[in-house]
Amino acid sequence: MILSSVAAIFACLSAADALTYKGVDWSSVIVEERAGVVYKGINGNAQPLEKILAENGVNTVRQRVWVTPSGGTYNLDYNIQLGKRAKAAGLGVYLDLHFSDTWADPAHQTLPSGWPSDIDSLAWRLYNYTLDVSNRFQDAGVQPTIISIGNEITPGLLWPTGKTNNFANIARLLHSASAGIKDSRLDPKPKIMVHLDNGWNWETQKWWYTSVLGQGTFLASDYDIMGVSFYPFYSASATLSALKASLTNMANTWGKEVHVVETDWPTSCPQPRYQFPSDARSIPYSAAGQATWIEKVAEVVASVKGGTGFNYWEPAWIHNANLGSSCADNCMFNPQGQALSSLAVFKEI
Numbered sequence: 112m113i114l115s116s117v118a119a120i121f122a123c124l125s126a127a128d129a130l131t132y133k134g135v136d137w138s139s140v141i142v143e144e145r146a147g148v149v150y151k152g153i154n155g156n157a158q159p160l161e162k163i164l165a166e167n168g169v170n171t172v173r174q175r176v177w178v179t180p181s182g183g184t185y186n187l188d189y190n191i192q193l194g195k196r197a198k199a200a201g202l203g204v205y206l207d208l209h210f211s212d213t214w215a216d217p218a219h220q221t222l223p224s225g226w227p228s229d230i231d232s233l234a235w236r237l238y239n240y241t242l243d244v245s246n247r248f249q250d251a252g253v254q255p256t257i258i259s260i261g262n263e264i265t266p267g268l269l270w271p272t273g274k275t276n277n278f279a280n281i282a283r284l285l286h287s288a289s290a291g292i293k294d295s296r297l298d299p300k301p302k303i304m305v306h307l308d309n310g311w312n313w314e315t316q317k318w319w320y321t322s323v324l325g326q327g328t329f330l331a332s333d334y335d336i337m338g339v340s341f342y343p344f345y346s347a348s349a350t351l352s353a354l355k356a357s358l359t360n361m362a363n364t365w366g367k368e369v370h371v372v373e374t375d376w377p378t379s380c381p382q383p384r385y386q387f388p389s390d391a392r393s394i395p396y397s398a399a400g401q402a403t404w405i406e407k408v409a410e411v412v413a414s415v416k417g418g419t420g421f422n423y424w425e426p427a428w429i430h431n432a433n434l435g436s437s438c439a440d441n442c443m444f445n446p447q448g449q450a451l452s453s454l455a456v457f458k459e460i
Contacts, residue, residue, distance in 0.1 A: 134171030168457030241291030310339025370420030380438035
């Protein structure tokens with residue numbers, strides 16, 4: 112009994128060690144620094160956020176890129192500045208291209224200002240945009256390890272042209288976005304990701320990929336990674352077991368790497384809007400609960416063939432601590448900017 116338990120522990124650790132990308136989204140760090148936040152490690156010592164992340168086992172940072180946002184926050188220059196900091200700290204950079212001037216998500220995929228809407232012109236504009244972004248990063252001396260062509264594009268991208276009532280347009284746009292990256296001067300080339308939401312829902316993933324790949328325009332060679340969002344506080348159906356089944360089916364069907372690229376767990380959630388999934392209800396709303404949730408999700412990813420990446424969404428955005436959810440606080444830093452003990456869990460996954 113003891114030997115079998117030890118063997119199980121080591122098997123679990125071995126699976127977790129298989130994760131290549133252990134990341135967090137740190138897109139808003141400059142916003143917080145401008146607001147006066149000074150980040151501190153778990154021990155209370157002030158350091159740049161990138162050093163705190165690296166010391167606690169994070170090896171990749173995700174950055175959202177908007178095209179021409181008001182005020183410049185999250186634009187290309189903003190992200191090159193962030194990318195240089197990440198590289199200097201030894202962190203990989205994962206670019207999340209939103210293809211919009213603001214948030215792109217299941218409810219919003221707004222065409223950037225000044226971009227054409229006819230498919231021929233839009234596909235050409237998108238190609239040149241991803242080509243330019245890639246070349247600008249190469250010129251800055253920062254080579255991203257991953258570039259996502261769109262953010263949570265389950266309902267399509269670049270509306271109205273790329274809505275899901277026209278998967279032919281979606282396929283063409285994604286092919287153009289991929290081609291711009293492949294034709295760039297980036298060396299080495301990054302892995303290219305497609306990112307959908309509701310990663311626990313296999314039927315959604317199956318419908319979307321079958322529809323877009325069935326057009327014959329967006330090819331298997333155009334992308335390397337299937338990324339998913341997986342949040343516990345939007346649906347009781349979002350169980351860890353459903354996530355494992357969905358990711359397993361995705362990997363077996365299309366043979367790509369699979370990542371959970373967005374997830375959170377609350378340290379405070381007094382009035383959740385939806386019931387939490389059954390296999391997560393025993394996890395406390397606390398720093399310890401965050402660590403448990405991260406371990407469980409990472410274990411699911413690592414157990415799947417091709418499961419190589421995990422990413423926590425915006426753990427240091429303390430002035431937006433609910434992170435868009437009905438839970439009061441999902442951050443891994445307290446309101447004073449000090450890291451919670453849960454951040455050290457990245458050393459374990």
